[in-house]
Structure formats: structure tokens, C-alpha cells
Amino acid sequence: MADSLHLYDTLTQKLQPFTPQKAGRAGVYCCGPTTYDVAHVGHARAAITPDILVRTLRAHGLEVTFVRNVTDVDDKILKRAAESGEEPMALSARMAALYQEDMRALGCVAPDVEPRVSGHIPEIVALVEKLIAGGSAYVAEVAGGVRDVYYAVRSFDGYGKLSKRNVDDLRVGARVEASDEKRDPLDFALWKGCSGDAWGWDSPWGKGRPGWHIECSAMSSRYLGHGFDVHCGGMDLIFPHHENEIAQSEAAHPGEGNFAATWIHNGFVNVDKEKMAKSLGNFVTIRQTYDRNDPEALRWFLLGVHYRGPIGFDTEKREDGRVVFPGVQEAERRVDYLYTTLERLAVVAAGAEDGAPAPKELAATQKLAAEARAKVLAALDDDLNTPVALAVLQDLARAGNELADLAVKKRKDAYFLRGAGVVAAEVAGALRASCEPIGMLQTPPEEYAARTRTRRLGLLGLTAEAVEQKLVERTAARQAKDFARADALRKELDALGLEVADSPTGTTWRVGVV
RNA sequence: GGUGAGGUAGCCAAGUGGUUAGGCAAUGGUUUGCAAAACCAUCAUACGCGGGUUCGAAUCCCGUCCUCACCUCCA
Numbered sequence A: 001m002a003d004s005l006h007l008y009d010t011l012t013q014k015l016q017p018f019t020p021q022k023a024g025r026a027g028v029y030c031c032g033p034t035t036y037d038v039a040h041v042g043h044a045r046a047a048i049t050p051d052i053l054v055r056t057l058r059a060h061g062l063e064v065t066f067v068r069n070v071t072d073v074d075d076k077i078l079k080r081a082a083e084s085g086e087e088p089m090a091l092s093a094r095m096a097a098l099y100q101e102d103m104r105a106l107g108c109v110a111p112d113v114e115p116r117v118s119g120h121i122p123e124i125v126a127l128v129e130k131l132i133a134g135g136s137a138y139v140a141e142v143a144g145g146v147r148d149v150y151y152a153v154r155s156f157d158g159y160g161k162l163s164k165r166n167v168d169d170l171r172v173g174a175r176v177e178a179s180d181e182k183r184d185p186l187d188f189a190l191w192k193g194c195s196g197d198a199w200g201w202d203s204p205w206g207k208g209r210p211g212w213h214i215e216c217s218a219m220s221s222r223y224l225g226h227g228f229d230v231h232c233g234g235m236d237l238i239f240p241h242h243e244n245e246i247a248q249s250e251a252a253h254p255g256e257g258n259f260a261a262t263w264i265h266n267g268f269v270n271v272d273k274e275k276m277a278k279s280l281g282n283f284v285t286i287r288q289t290y291d292r293n294d295p296e297a298l299r300w301f302l303l304g305v306h307y308r309g310p311i312g313f314d315t316e317k318r319e320d321g322r323v324v325f326p327g328v329q330e331a332e333r334r335v336d337y338l339y340t341t342l343e344r345l346a347v348v349a350a351g352a353e354d355g356a357p358a359p360k361e362l363a364a365t366q367k368l369a370a371e372a373r374a375k376v377l378a379a380l381d382d383d384l385n386t387p388v389a390l391a392v393l394q395d396l397a398r399a400g401n402e403l404a405d406l407a408v409k410k411r412k413d414a415y416f417l418r419g420a421g422v423v424a425a426e427v428a429g430a431l432r433a434s435c436e437p438i439g440m441l442q443t444p445p446e447e448y449a450a451r452t453r454t455r456r457l458g459l460l461g462l463t464a465e466a467v468e469q470k471l472v473e474r475t476a477a478r479q480a481k482d483f484a485r486a487d488a489l490r491k492e493l494d495a496l497g498l499e500v501a502d503s504p505t506g507t508t509w510r511v512g513v514v
Numbered sequence B: 001g002g003u004g005a006g007g008u009a010g011c012c013a014a015g016u017g018g019u020u021a022g023g024c025a026a027u028g029g030u031u032u033g034c035a036a037a038a039c040c041a042u043c044a045u046a047c048g049c050g051g052g053u054u055c056g057a058a059u060c061c062c063g064u065c066c067u068c069a070c071c072u073c074c075a
Helices: A041-059 A075-084 A088-106 A121-133 A167-172 A214-224 A235-252 A286-292 A295-303 A326-349 A360-381 A386-409 A414-438 A445-460 A464-479 A483-495
Strands: A006-009 A014-017 A025-030 A063-068 A137-141 A147-151 A188-193 A208-210 A228-234 A260-266 A269-271 A498-503 A506-511
Touching (some): A025 A041, A025 A214, A041 A063, A041 A269, A041 A286, A041 A295, A041 A414, A063 A214, A088 A286, A121 A137, A147 A235, A286 A295, A286 A326, A295 A326, A326 A386, A326 A414, A326 A445, A360 A386, A360 A414, A386 A414, A445 A464, A464 A498
Parallel strands (some): A025 A228, A228 A260
Antiparallel strands (some): A137 A147, A147 A188
């Protein structure tokens, strides 16, 4: 596989063939959340990108160690906790749990290791000591006997190589804070000292907290070693976060090569062409989308655009005041389509007979099914091109529906149905197998149908019983050939957002995407 | 100012030298007691603008306009 997967590497700014550092294995590190608030859609995108990468690597048979950290010690956490009177670690733990829940619902594979800063203070302290000993960092006295430790940016020759900046440019346009403690305005904190009663840990420099950046150097090294395969994160982390990680890690491992072999960075989620961000106040939380739409719809929505490009997230305010997310709604209809296709195929597949020959007119469909997973993997090999992967799935699903339509048309042709059933099973299997590398369709169809029905009925303020009652009435009217009455009832249900379908085998209903 | 990412048909979005995705919307059709869903067809000789290279350019080169992001916390 090593030569089929190509990833765009931020460091070299080129599409690079992926070659594992250790044969048969891959180490992936992803910058996880700082746990001071609930995650928004931008965080979902940042999580789903490494998810696709890890799935792709595993689909190729590599043994992947996926590390995603939790930054549970940070000034923002301290500030937020102080506002509400909550203990900082309690806030962190609460937000970390919500984050994990959000990502699990999104269908993201769980990290193999999910290290927290609070559990790795000794590793961080050791790394800072090493940097001081190597001349890359220095201790600075702050008022009141408190001591900080700073990284001396100019001591590292490669500084700026990831973000394509040079230190002098930075200096000119710098809005970097100069302070008395820093020898150079560009220097950044490795350890921030604090007084006795403040939130902190003991260290050789007195009580304090780790600076931002150092935790990722310490924890990635602990679990993946220096020079692991892929480091992921949002594009806004390139500078300064990842630049600083490189400086710290490479200074601590002189002569051991690059900190990470490949850097991939996902683009932003935009609202009105502007980056979704806490500071702009234009963010929508992941849970807000889950309230309205299925988590799998959000996944489909996010995969519809290549990870490096911007993706627009629209919100629309309806007359009744409710806010909807048109893009995610559209995605939910697509997800419905896929699950419905699986259900239809299952019906046809139930009529399969072992060894029955596949009908000639389904030869092209069989071919599509046989090739689908390989096509999805080929798309993912091309720098995780998920939009192309989705197109493959839709082509296959269309073929599946064509088959199901044909089976209805030929419902009296027992010979055809036995063979078509075999093909239907092939298509359904291919659909599932092709969805697996992108984490779609991982729920049994009936479970998906049940959970979306429940959610949508709730949004509409309806109960299944009320709907069923209307349908009983309508069925009676239809049997009495009172079509005027039947249509009136249909109209009524339709206005409520319900889709009623009459078929030879009876009437079914579903709630449309709301 | 420095650095980076983008501008593709009504909308979203793949495509990086020659047969080019996929989705949404719209219109027509198959099906249906009527519908919905599904399927078929059309919309699609589109690629910010101006030059150039080439037998041939959305794709390469030069110039130019516009948008966004990072340079401060940020996924």
C-alpha cells in the first residue's frame, strides 16, 4: 500500500507518497480539544479528518496507533471555571466527556490513546529540563519569586519552516507581546509559574502550569516516539502551535530527524465566508446539529468537501423562529437514501436462492458492486478525496435502487427474483463495505430509521400513535374507494411533514427530514 | 506588509494538458386510484479576467482582479 496512498504535506507543500516509518505500522497524532467549552462544527471537521486517515491506513492493513490528546490544563479553562465557580479539573473532565460523546456519535474511531496534560506533568517537566540543559530554553524570574520558562526561538534554526515564516518577518509585523521576562518577543512559554494557592503543579521552577504547545511535544513523543508518521490539526494550528511543537521536539532530539514525517491540516468551517470561531460568536455546536439532524448527516455533510478546502456551514431561520441547517438537512436526505437503499435491497435479497444465475441485465450492477470498495479506497488514497468516495457510493446506491425497481416490476417472475436476490445481496454487501472506510452506514438500517423517526417526530411535536390513527382512517377510506377522503387525509399528513407511501404490500409512512 | 488557501454551470462540489465526477434545485417522463419514494432524460460545449506556450488548457507560464485565513487565542 505504501506507494498508493498520497497525502498533501504542509511542510513540503507537496503531495507525498505515504511510507510508514516502521514497516506495517503507522503513528498518527491529532491535536484534540482544549476542554473549556462544548465543541462546535469546526472541531467536528478537525476530528473527522484524522478519522478518515486512520480508517484509510487500517483499510490498507497497517497497524495504526492513533493518539488524540486532551488539553485539560489551560488558561482558558481556568478563566471559564473561575467565572462559574467550578473547579478547573471538574470543568475539564466534564467537557472532555462531552467531546468524546460528540465524536463517538459522529462515528469517529476512538483514539488508541487519549492522553491528558494533567496526567503527563512529569513528562512535560522532563522535556522542559532537557530543553534548558540543551540551551534551547531559559528560566526567567517573575515578580514574587515566581519563575517562568521560555523557549528561545532564535536558538532553533528551523523555526518557521512549517508555516513558511522567517523570524525577522515575524518580528516586523509582530503583535507578539514583549515582556520583561522574555529575552526576545518571539519566545514562548514552556512553563508558566504561579503563586501558591493558584491552580498548578510543583516543578523544579516552583509551582506552575505547562505552556500551550509543550504538551503535544511531550505526549506525542511518549506514545509515538520522535519522528512518527502523521500529525494532524486545523490550519489555524500551523502557526504558532505546530511550529512551536517542531521547535521543542526537534531541539530535544537533535540529529534524530523531523518531529513528524507528514503534516496534514484541514480547512475551516465557514459561516458567511468567515471562519467559524468562538471569538466571532458565529459558531454552531455539534450538539445543536444533533438536536436537529442525525449525527451521520453531519458526517456526510463534512465529507462532501475535500478536507483542505473551506466548507460553508449555513444556518437558516424559519418563519416559526426555528433555526435549521440546510446543508446538513440535504446531507440527511442523502443518508436516508443510502439506508433506504439497504432496506430495499434486503427485501430483494430475501428472495435469493443459492446458485441462482444473476440476470443478464444486472451484469453492469454486479460489476459496480465488485469494484466499489476499491474505488472508494482509490479516492481516499488520493489525499483523502472523500467527495469522490461519496460519488462512488451514490453510483452504487443508484444501481441498487434500479435493481429494486426492477424486482418490483418483475415481481411475478420467480426465476428473475431468485437471481436478482443474489445480486441484491452483493450490492448491499458492497455498499456496506465501501462505506466502512469513510465511517458511513455503520448502523443497522432499522436502528437508523428508528432513531431518526423518533427525533423528527419530536421536532414536529407528533407521536407515532397519532400518525397511525390517521392512517387507519385513511386505509379504511381507500378500501371503501372514498379517494376524496383518503386524499384529504394524505394532505393533512403531508402538511405535518409526513410522507405516506402506498405500495402493493400496504401503506408505509416516514417523517421527512425537518 | 509577510505567508498560505481559494475563485468550476441557478446552487454545492470533484477534476491539474486531450474521452470528466457526484449532489441539490428546476423541467419533462416511467411508476401510481392520486401521491411520495425510486428510476430515466434535459439543464452541462461551465471553469474570475487578460495575455502566452501547445495540434489541443479549467488544467502549464506571465500578469491582473476578487474572497478568505494565519502572522494574537483559535480546529
